[in-house]
Amino acid sequence: MKYCSNCGAAVEQKIPAGDNRHRYVCNACHTIHYENPCIIAGCLPVYQDQVLLCKRAIEPRYGLWTLPAGFMENGESTEQAALRETLEEANAQVIIRSLYTMTSILHVDQVQMIYLADMPEPSFSISDESLEVELFREDQIPWDALAFPTITNALKFYFSDRKTGHFPLRHLAMSRSDEGELCCELGTHQ
């Protein structure tokens, strides 16, 4: 951020009165421009003993497999966002079962929410965002070609929890160390 979106003057970084963090502040119109994490919402669609994955047709991670998910928009709920993304990316209509994973991804300022969802029909197709869309059994999952560690986590939790039939919310925080190493912590509760 270099310019004030309200008046067009240059912004500078400083700690506003009563605050304790650096913000982009406009010295002309005095607007404080806060920056906050975004929500990524999506589904883990299940049909019988298979899960639905999409091969990304867009960057980042073009050509790798992911669950249908994307940025939550203004004016919708987290569930509506998850359903919309599943429809847009995989042309699949699903029924949400429960919130399944919630991961704060600190190094990119995102919170990712994946809902466990049922597919009443094995109906899906490719889209502008997906080169391929396919159902996979556990032994068919392309573990080495998954797009994001959060997706790997969600799938591992799913196949593990499926043995018990109990799918509790998995609360995680992920961050990147100074050495670039990815660190994933379970929440203090389950």
Next chain:
Amino acid sequence: MKYCSNCGAAVEQKIPAGDNRHRYVCNACHTIHYENPCIIAGCLPVYQDQVLLCKRAIEPRYGLWTLPAGFMENGESTEQAALRETLEEANAQVIIRSLYTMTSILHVDQVQMIYLADMPEPSFSISDESLEVELFREDQIPWDALAFPTITNALKFYFSDRKTGHFPLRHLAMSRSDEGELCCELGTHQ
């Protein structure tokens, strides 16, 4: 938004290629400025048979009672945000038990997450953000002086769930009708 935060030129609202929503777009540097919901994170702190409320020292809803909660910042997890807000607003250190309510508030583009949390000690005090901080038993809750309907919801769920000792995640969507009426829907799952 009137000006591009990247180059300072005027922005206009239009639907970018490959998109289906109006965005603020800069015709000079071609930046698309997305706007997304913010996360409000907080706690419902419990000490024995009492819950902790804060009387707001800031607008909106100055002088009304609320749970300690506020905007999640970049670089922290949702849990860290909830703990930080509880410390900042009530000087209370709590231990998170579980995610308890998640409410998409459509008319203000917010997602509010309230964590159920235990207070090991009845230790708390006022702050720049709270005129008063107090523990309340169920029969002492100032129901008519609560700041937000989401807070009323969380407290009602809590005192109801306390009878069973089971505190499932409550998933809600709240919106305002054209007539200004507030409408609150439970999620499709619990």
